[in-house]
Amino acid sequence: MPQGAGLIERAFTRLLMRMVQVTDVEAPQPDFRFITLQGESLRHYDWMPGDKVQIKLDGGLQTRTYTPFEFDPHSGRMRIVGYCHGPGPGADWVRGARAGEARALFGPRGSLNLQNLASCTVLFGDETSFGLAAALRRDEPGLHCVFEVVSPTQSRAVLHALGLGNARLIERRDDDSHMDEAIDAVRRSAEIRTSFVLTGRAPAIQRVGRALKAHGFDATQLRSKPYWAPGRSGLD
Ligand SMILES: Cc1cc2nc3c(=O)[nH]c(=O)nc-3n(C[C@H](O)[C@H](O)[C@H](O)COP(=O)(O)OP(=O)(O)OC[C@H]3O[C@@H](n4cnc5c(N)ncnc54)[C@H](O)[C@@H]3O)c2cc1C
Known part of the structure; x- marks a missing residue:
C-alpha cells in the first residue's frame, strides 16, 4: 500500500x-x-x-x-x-x-453463474472476455467463442497463447456495422440445446441478447454480464 x-x-x-x-x-x-x-x-x-x-x-x-x-x-x-x-x-x-x-x-x-451449461456453449464477448473464455474452456471443451475485437491480429496471437485459437474474431467498428456479422456467427455456432454466455461491451451484449430471443432462443438459455460500457467507469 x-x-x-x-x-x-x-x-x-x-x-x-x-x-x-x-x-x-x-x-x-x-x-x-x-x-x-x-x-x-x-x-x-x-x-x-x-x-x-x-x-x-x-x-x-x-x-x-x-x-x-x-x-x-x-x-x-x-x-x-x-x-x-x-x-x-x-x-x-x-x-x-x-x-x-x-x-x-x-x-x-462469484460473478456469472456458469453452473449446468448445455453441452454446446457459445460465448460472445470482447478482449475483456478472453480470461473468462480460457477459464471456461477447461470444463467446457465444446465451447465456441465469438469475439468483437479492435485488433484481430493482436487478439489472434493472444488467443492462440491461451489455447483458444479456434475463436471467431470480428473486427469492431465504431458504428456497430459489424454487429450483424457477430450475431450471425453466434447463431451459426448454436445447436438445438445451447447455452449462450454474453460478456464484454454492454450495448453489444444487449443487441446479441435481443437478436437471439427474436430468433426463438429462450431467455433461460442466456447468461449475460456487462464488463464495461461506453461513458461509464469501473463496472463490477
Ligand atoms: C465481472 C467483470 C470481469 C472483468 N474481467 C476482465 C478481464 O479479465 N480482463 C480485462 O481486461 N477486463 C475485464 N473486465 C473489464 C474491466 O474491468 C474494464 O475494462 C475496466 O473497468 C477498465 O478500467 P479503466 O479504469 O481502464 O476504464 P474505466 O474507468 O472503467 O472506463 C473509462 C472509459 O473507458 C472505456 N472503456 C472501459 N473499458 C473498455 C474496454 N475494455 N474497451 C474499450 N473501452 C473501454 C469506456 O468508454 C469507459 O467509459 C471485467 C469487468 C467485469 C465487470
Missing part, C-alpha cells in the same frame, strides 16, 4: 481485502498483459471459472475487475489477462504492472 495512504484507506484495505503480490507480467502483444498474482491469502480458495477479482488501484479505494483464467489453490497463485483499451485507471495499471508490486483485492468471488 502506498506510504501516503490515509488511515481509513489503510484500515479498510487491511480489514476487508486480501494482500497479494504481482509475481510475473508477460506482454504477449502490445495491448495485452498476462499478470500472475500470488498470496498466502489466496491459498485453499474454492475457485470456480467465471469468478472475478476486484483489484485496488493506487490512490484511494477505487477498484477494477478482472477474471482469473488459472487458479492454483495450493500455491495461492492466479493469472489474469488484462486488456489496455486506452487511457483509464485500470488500463494504466495493467500497462504498467511490474513483478514485485503489492496489491490488495476483493475476491475471488
